[in-house]
Amino acid sequence: MTQEVPALMEGIILLIFSAALVGCILSDTSILVALTAGLILFFFYGLKKGHSLREMLRFSSDGLRTTRNILITLALVGVLTALWRLSGTIPFIVYHAAQFCHPSVILLASFLLCCLISVLMGTSFGSAATIGVICMTIANSMGIPPIYSGGAILAGVYFGDRCSPISTSALLVATLTGTDIFKNIAAMIKTAAIPFLATAVIYYALGLQLGTDTDTPAAPAVFALFFNLHWLTLLPALLVLLLALFRIEVKHIMLCSIAAAAVIALTVQHMSIQEIFYAAVFGFHPDAPDLAALLRGGGILSMVRVLSIICISSCYAGIFSGTGFLTNSQRHITRLSRHITPFGGILVTSILTGLISCNQTLAIILTRQLCQDAEPDAGRMAIHLENTAVVVTPLIPWSIACSVVLAVISAPSAAVLLACYLYLIPLWNYAVEWHKHSRRHSLASPDVD
Known part of the structure; x- marks a missing residue:
């Protein structure tokens, strides 16, 4: 029961954060408003969980320092x-x-x-x-x-x-x-x-x-x-x-x-x-x-706007790491990755983080944090992020990565359907990883007469 309460609280906070992001998009308000609101929510979550004000500030600064x-x-x-x-x-x-x-x-x-x-x-x-x-x-x-x-x-x-x-x-x-x-x-x-x-x-x-x-x-x-x-x-x-x-x-x-x-x-x-x-x-x-x-x-x-997004997003990373906010989600993703390959787990996670965060920076940071146990190798993690979170977020019509570009060139939102390169990278690499996974599995489990 004690584990269910934090998990429920985390779910409620994520829902409120998601609602704030959607509200900003629908009302044409700067996404920085929702990101700032999210930072306040996550900060108070850490305080509620028993961390001191000094610890929470340190978690935030640790995240900032990495960027x-x-x-x-x-x-x-x-x-x-x-x-x-x-x-x-x-x-x-x-x-x-x-x-x-x-x-x-x-x-x-x-x-x-x-x-x-x-x-x-x-x-x-x-x-x-x-x-x-x-x-x-x-x-x-x-x-x-x-x-x-x-x-x-x-x-x-x-x-x-x-x-x-x-x-x-x-x-x-x-x-x-x-x-x-x-x-x-x-x-x-x-x-x-x-x-x-x-x-x-x-x-x-x-x-x-x-x-x-x-x-x-x-x-x-x-x-x-x-x-x-x-x-x-x-x-x-x-x-x-x-x-x-x-x-x-x-x-x-x-x-x-x-x-x-x-x-x-x-x-x-x-x-x-x-x-x-x-x-x-x-x-x-x-x-x-x-x-x-x-x-x-x-x-x-x-x-300045991009700098602000990165600063706030990096604070998220420090807070999530210090408070263990994403621990429950990480366990589910690690289990999923065993069945659909680490790349598949990272791909699914990047789609979800892109849908929620609406910006490429936070999608990359969240995907990396959620999937670090699923893919512990730093080199492979870097390439998997490049082949998922970096190219998936621009395919989400309400994300900054997509909406800004299409607005600049005066193209309709439906243009994402023909951004072929952005689709083919994750699909091709998942096919390659799945093929390797299937071969390893077949070699590890030979047929028995």
Whole structure:
């Protein structure tokens, strides 16, 4: 009976928290309101369970401490995305890539371009706001239904969010599991190769069915009017790729790219030092309406909301760990994982945490905590998280990971149905893990005559 009371209380608290999240979504209120309310609920749960105020504060700070590196990196991401706009790096890539778009390959091109930019930028929102908007504009002018182009763009912007060396979710997974991000990226590429190729084939086949004879529009030509599209503007992006090959620390990679972008903005684009500093903090906000509609964004302030979500979510992690809030749930998940494989248990958990949390960060943190007994190997846990929580949350229409991207590119919610890459990764990897599990089981239990 004594164990049933805490379990009942935990269930009630989770229901209240879930109701707060749903209420914020339905009323178009910031998700931070629900997350703050949840933090208060979980904090008082710990006090009710007998922990002192000092202990609860320590649990919270312990959770915060684990994400300190991510918070610094996020601030650098804000600066990086702003200066890549200001220096002409993003306009250069978009301008030249758009020249090769044809109606029959626009879906495939949108997916691949979004994959490329998301790897370079490490942020799905930033990719959606740049190349995603361009691809959607081109697709719309060609008469491609937004449900198709929106699905291709949604899938593409999360390609790099999953495996870019400057991706905040990849950094979060590496930090939580204590693993090396570059080893994780190598494993992510291996486990996503088949889903990636299958997705490319699907979008190519769909494009052949949907393609028209409409000419490629001149929307990206706006960049040529406002920027000097010299090849040097590509240098900040090339530095990210080159230094990543040598496994330089991510913060140092971004600092080098930021420095290069600042020099190019100063010399090639003839921006002032004041404009560069302003963009680094507040983002790039050009006066020209046409350019602003395509390229505005970035800056440290653009990351404040994400920083706040990560801070609150990391406090959850510390409280859950210190108070044992998820102990009962962990036991059920561990038992389930024995039957459907550890990956299957993590996949089911990531779907549930994504439905409840409505944001990618908390889904990753909760899934890792709930499943740490089901998969004790840190390396495998890191890859399983990347192949579940990171890609599942963007498929939930009311989650921030999905709704923000679709809102930015003006695509309908139904576009999630055609974000093929995000479906194929967990399905393919579960099939692989289940095959291995079945073979081990058959070898361990030979037929008896």
